[in-house]
Amino acid sequence: MVRKEISLHALANTLSEVKESENFSLKIEAFNIFITTMLVFVMVVGLTGNTVVIYVFGVNRKKKRFERFLLSLGILDFLSSLIIPSTFLYLTVTGYKRWDFSKIGCKIIPTLLQISVSVTQGFLIMISYERYHSIVNPFKKKISQLKLILLFCIVLLVSFTLAIPYMMTFNILIDLEHGVNTCAPDGSKMNLSMIASSLRLLKDFVAISFMEFFRQRIKHSFLKVHTNSSWNKERETQKGRKILYTVIIVFSALTLPLDIFHFIYYMLSKFASSILNAKAYSVLMVVNTILNLFQMANSVVNVFIYSRLHKNFNMKQHDSTASCSILYWNEDKNIISLNYHS
Numbered sequence: 001m002v003r004k005e006i007s008l009h010a011l012a013n014t015l016s017e018v019k020e021s022e023n024f025s026l027k028i029e030a031f032n033i034f035i036t037t038m039l040v041f042v043m044v045v046g047l048t049g050n051t052v053v054i055y056v057f058g059v060n061r062k063k064k065r066f067e068r069f070l071l072s073l074g075i076l077d078f079l080s081s082l083i084i085p086s087t088f089l090y091l092t093v094t095g096y097k098r099w100d101f102s103k104i105g106c107k108i109i110p111t112l113l114q115i116s117v118s119v120t121q122g123f124l125i126m127i128s129y130e131r132y133h134s135i136v137n138p139f140k141k142k143i144s145q146l147k148l149i150l151l152f153c154i155v156l157l158v159s160f161t162l163a164i165p166y167m168m169t170f171n172i173l174i175d176l177e178h179g180v181n182t183c184a185p186d187g188s189k190m191n192l193s194m195i196a197s198s199l200r201l202l203k204d205f206v207a208i209s210f211m212e213f214f215r216q217r218i219k220h221s222f223l224k225v226h227t228n229s230s231w232n233k234e235r236e237t238q239k240g241r242k243i244l245y246t247v248i249i250v251f252s253a254l255t256l257p258l259d260i261f262h263f264i265y266y267m268l269s270k271f272a273s274s275i276l277n278a279k280a281y282s283v284l285m286v287v288n289t290i291l292n293l294f295q296m297a298n299s300v301v302n303v304f305i306y307s308r309l310h311k312n313f314n315m316k317q318h319d320s321t322a323s324c325s326i327l328y329w330n331e332d333k334n335i336i337s338l339n340y341h342s
Helices: 012-013 022-058 063-092 102-136 145-168 188-227 231-271 276-307
Strands: 170-175 182-185 323-325 339-341
Touching: 022 063, 022 276, 063 102, 063 276, 102 145, 102 170, 102 182, 102 188, 102 231, 145 170, 145 182, 145 188, 170 339, 182 188, 188 231
Parallel strands: none
Antiparallel strands: 170 182, 323 339
């Protein structure tokens, strides 16, 4: 029997254990339709938008290092938009009662969202560090490409390592009485779930602290030397800082709430003296699902940030040998268009 107070990702299991009113069942069905629609929306917009990012920054052979970072981030977001929403879509459509991807897949696939968030956080720290080094120490040698590659390998290693406790909480859970054969967190591994949620929350605050430290140092250095900078260089520096700051703020706002929610939930579940009833549990499932959706949306929003703040994402028509009209809301013409010029 699936322990309903533990399995955050198995709403259908709880609903199958009790006789629900028709009105309540209709609400759950409507919510599942809403979530399915939003998952499809996130996947389509994420894939399309990040394809635009990859194209815009990829075709420019003379792109700056900061733009290379944005291109790499776009590739990461594209992969996240492809894999993660499709996984949650499968679980939603099957009512969280079915799993067809083996026991190993049960360990790996549900963990991909957390791994992608960690990799993106590490990547944003790398961008912050590179910007900090370039602006605070403009006359020193740039960070080598090899060092950046090594840093990214470290980010991947740390991201996978931090995901191991969360990965180990997942098992194939079978309840033949209610037709359940699914992949979900094992209720008997509560201590491991607490460790996993604590590590994720600690990782979030460490990442935000590093990014804010570099941002403040960049801001301080910029204010100190901007009077000696050319107007064009000052403007480009401000744009880069604004893009980076906005991406960090939006990313943190979308990803942090779910980790806080999981931490609080597991802490209360560990020390609670009573078991949640089905309807209270269902409310928590709704909150958990919406926060998961927010966390997935972090791979979508960056394209809109770039479109507003980066010079290659603008709506002005320039004389050029190449122009491509793609995905941008033109408030004057009321059409979807983005002009990229090479």
